[in-house]
Amino acid sequence: MGMTGITIQEASRTSGLSAHTLRYYERIGLVPEVGRDAAGHRSYTGADLAWLEFLTKLRRTGMPIADMCRYAELLRRGPETAAERRRILQEHRERVLERIAQLNGDLAVLDRKIDMYHEMESS
């Protein structure tokens, strides 16, 4: 089983994060130390990529880096932190729901404003 892994450039393309950002995430402890090849270059595994994908979803939904670091650290500490990890995700979920509701509300205002412009133009 050659778990060879891919280079940082390929991981960048796959994850949508820049190579700079991938190294940054690693040094702040957001991503566990990535394996290295013979030359000392980073070698990203499928598990690394899956974790990065999950992280980008958390980021996109507005979770601060600090909170993601906390989650990552709990994960490293092992299964006894599962309950707290779940709590973090649930609280975040609530914030995302609120965010979506707010966006829908603001979207409605935007739509009304746009309609107003259409009426103005047709009169």
Add this chain to the structure above:
Amino acid sequence: MGMTGITIQEASRTSGLSAHTLRYYERIGLVPEVGRDAAGHRSYTGADLAWLEFLTKLRRTGMPIADMCRYAELLRRGPETAAERRRILQEHRERVLERIAQLNGDLAVLDRKIDMYHEMESS
């Protein structure tokens, strides 16, 4: 008709923006020059507050300050800029829709992850 207006502190409470932010918005041209009372203090009218409310909706939906400034400037230029203003809002609307769709997608992943934790805990 006493269009007396309210102080910056009251406008801050009403709009949810800090007094510092209100002055900042004014100096970058996001808010047209607010009227002054006898003492030279800002006096916010209903129109000012309505504009601030609209601005906060644009901000909350992720419109960059620079774009809002552009919109504000078009508004100052008069009715012949209405079509372009509508275009700006429509393009923004599209981005908001995408954003909502993405959030819903990410929320689904979050939900699955949370379910996973529940299953872990109940086994």
Add this chain to the structure above:
DNA sequence: GTGCACCTTCGAGCGCACTCGAAGTCAAGC
């Protein structure tokens, strides 16, 4: 008339999340 609260301008500072660049290492190709 003096304390006080609240306002004013102005420019500097901050927090977040990257983003970049310098300087060096290493392996492959010619």
Add this chain to the structure above:
DNA sequence: GCTTGACTTCGAGTGCGCTCGAAGGTGCAC
């Protein structure tokens, strides 16, 4: 054996959107 190019570490720089603080003015209460 030398160039090329992608990688490495490290610390400093950037952009955005505020946020703050210093220094001073104004008007009212006592």
